[in-house]
Amino acid sequence: MNGTTFQNIEAAFGKFWFKHVDHATRRRLWLKLAKLIGNGVQILQAVDSIKDRRIAAGGKGEPESIALEAWSTAMRNGARLSKAMEDWVTTEEMMLISAGEQSGTLETALLSAARVMDARRRITGAVYAGLAYPFVLVLMAIGVLFLFGFKIVPAFTAVLHGAEWRGMAKIMIVISNLAHDWLWLILPLIAALVAVFFITLPRFDGPLRIRLDRYPPYSIYRVMQGSTWLIALSAMVEAGLRIEVALEQLAENAGPWLQRRITTCLAGMRSGHNMGDALLRAGYEFPDREIIEDLGVYSSLSGFEEALSMLGREWLDESIIQIESRMKIIFGVSLLMVGLLIAFLVTGMIAMELQMSEVMQQMTAQ
Numbered sequence: 001m002n003g004t005t006f007q008n009i010e011a012a013f014g015k016f017w018f019k020h021v022d023h024a025t026r027r028r029l030w031l032k033l034a035k036l037i038g039n040g041v042q043i044l045q046a047v048d049s050i051k052d053r054r055i056a057a058g059g060k061g062e063p064e065s066i067a068l069e070a071w072s073t074a075m076r077n078g079a080r081l082s083k084a085m086e087d088w089v090t091t092e093e094m095m096l097i098s099a100g101e102q103s104g105t106l107e108t109a110l111l112s113a114a115r116v117m118d119a120r121r122r123i124t125g126a127v128y129a130g131l132a133y134p135f136v137l138v139l140m141a142i143g144v145l146f147l148f149g150f151k152i153v154p155a156f157t158a159v160l161h162g163a164e165w166r167g168m169a170k171i172m173i174v175i176s177n178l179a180h181d182w183l184w185l186i187l188p189l190i191a192a193l194v195a196v197f198f199i200t201l202p203r204f205d206g207p208l209r210i211r212l213d214r215y216p217p218y219s220i221y222r223v224m225q226g227s228t229w230l231i232a233l234s235a236m237v238e239a240g241l242r243i244e245v246a247l248e249q250l251a252e253n254a255g256p257w258l259q260r261r262i263t264t265c266l267a268g269m270r271s272g273h274n275m276g277d278a279l280l281r282a283g284y285e286f287p288d289r290e291i292i293e294d295l296g297v298y299s300s301l302s303g304f305e306e307a308l309s310m311l312g313r314e315w316l317d318e319s320i321i322q323i324e325s326r327m328k329i330i331f332g333v334s335l336l337m338v339g340l341l342i343a344f345l346v347t348g349m350i351a352m353e354l355q356m357s358e359v360m361q362q363m364t365a366q
Contacts, residue, residue, distance in 0.1 A: 010066065011066055011070070013063075014062075014063035014066035014067060015063075015066075015087060015088055017063040018064065018067045018088055018089075019087075019088055019089060019090065022063060022064070023117055023120075023121065025063070025064050026089065026093070026117065027114045027118060029050070030093075030110040030111070030113045030114040030117075031111070031114050032046075032050055033046050033110050034107045034110035034111045034114070036049065036050075037106055037107045037110070038107050043075070043081055043106065044075050044076070047068055047071055047072050047081070048068075048072055051065060051069060051072060054068065067085070067088045070084070070088070071084040071085055071088070080098070080101055081097060081101065081106075082094050082095075082097045082098035082101055083098075085097070091252075091253045092113075092116065092232055092250075092253065093113045093116075093117075095249050096109050096112055096116070096235055096239050097109050097110065097113060097239075099236055099239040099240050099241045099246075100112075100239045100240065102240060103239060103241075104240075105238075105240055108238060108239060109235075109239040109240075112235035112236075112238055112239055115231070115235060116228070116231055116232050116235050119227070119316050120228055122316070122320055123228060123316075123320060123323065126320050126323045126324055126327070127220065127224060127323060127327070130220075130323065130326075130327025130328070130330065130331065131327070131330075133331045133334070134330055134334040137331075137334045137335060137338045138334065138338075141337070141338045141341055142187065144338075144341065144342055144345060145175075145179055145183070145341070145345075146179065146183065148175070148176065148345050148348075148349070149175060149176045149178070149179025149183065150176075150179060150180065152349060153172050153175070153176035153349075154176065156352045156353075156356060157173065159356065160356055160359055165352070165355060167351055167355075168347055168348045168351035168352075169348065169351040169352040169355050171348060172348035172349065172351070172352055175345075175348070201218075201221055201257070202255030202256065202257050202258065203255060203256045203257060205256060205257050205260055209257070210283070210284060210285070213284075213285065213286075214285070216326045216327075216329050216330055217326075217330065219326055220323055220326045220327065222285075222286060222287070222288075223319050223323055223326070224319070225257075225258055225287070226286055226287020226288055226291070226319070227287065227315055227316055229250065229258065229262070229287060230287055230291065230308075230311065230312045230315055231312040231313075231315075232250060233246055233247065233250060233308065233312070234309040234311070234312035234313075235309075235312070236249070236250070237305050237308055237309070238305065238309050243269075243275065243304075243308075244266065244269060244270075247262055247265065247269075248266065250262055251263050251266070260284075261284050261286045264284070265278045265279050265282055266278075268281050268282060274295075274296065274300055275295050275296075275299045276292055276293070276294070276295035276296025276297065276298070276299045277299070279292045279295060280296060287315075288315075288319075291311065291315055294311055295308075295311070298311070
């Protein structure tokens with residue numbers, strides 16, 4: 001492998017890692033650049049300064065250093081920062097920074113990009129934390145089912161081979177046989193259903209989806225997408241973009257579910273309605289009924305851009321509370337189902353013990 005090939009591989013890996021994995025480093029970088037620009041440092045000089053310090057600290061081969069080197073080279077050849085980082089960051093971040101460059105508010109745009117990333121981190125963190133307990137409970141249920149199906153029940157049937165079981169004990173035999181014959185298929189089937197759910201979540205739409213969006217887990221996705229959308233929209237408007245232009249750019253990079261809601265809102269605004277009324281008339285209850293009401297009130301007043309930014313910040317905290325409360329519902333349902341399963345299996349085991357005692361007494365009497 002020659003040096004050029006190695007450098008290409010290193011650059012490709014650095015680009016992938018920096019864009020898709022190392023969100024925390026990007027967020028810190030936006031804050032550093034904003035701080036330097038706020039102190040009067042030119043953007044190219046700021047990029048070079050951070051790059052040189054990273055290399056001096058022994059991080060020449062790190063994705064951040066590779067990214068900064070590529071940006072510096074592109075900017076020296078006449079490209080803007082937003083164009084130089086086009087393949088290194090998300091489209092949303094690039095649009096924010098591009099809007100800041102065009103409006104002369106690059107420092108604000110960089111701070112907005114960092115704020116949007118922090119909002120996404122907090123929201124996804126709330127979702128992952130809420131999913132952790134149900135996931136553990138599901139694993140526990142599978143483990144208990146395996147234990148009863150492959151260990152406990154076969155031990156009973158081995159002692160009383162050929163005995164005729166009845167009632168709950170007979171049901172336990174059926175469950176054991178099902179576990180033996182079908183558990184290997186049930187586990188991949190559950191994994192496939194979960195995968196299909198997450199794949200269709202940003203795509204599945206229609207009248208049924210509108211109703212499902214009112215209840216967990218779909219309502220969690222609606223709140224999650226709605227809050228990040230509102231925060232990104234407020235950040236783009238704060239960076240200097242018109243609301244319609246910001247909505248168009250957000251729609252271009254959204255999945256089918258979110259894109260339909262944004263484009264319907266845009267169509268309503270182009271028909272003469274304000275943003276709140278456009279979202280209300282769309283009928284999707286997106287992002288949230290209360291937010292739609294607030295947007296309807298503020299849309300008719302002056303200073304809507306400032307109000308939009310305030311709503312975005314306020315609803316971030318509110319959405320996290322909503323997500324946590326909905327995740328508690330999922331946890332409660334999961335806990336109840338696992339508890340019922342364990343209670344059912346324990347009851348069946350007790351029934352088998354009683355019947356085994358009866359059979360043993362009969363055999364002794366004979």
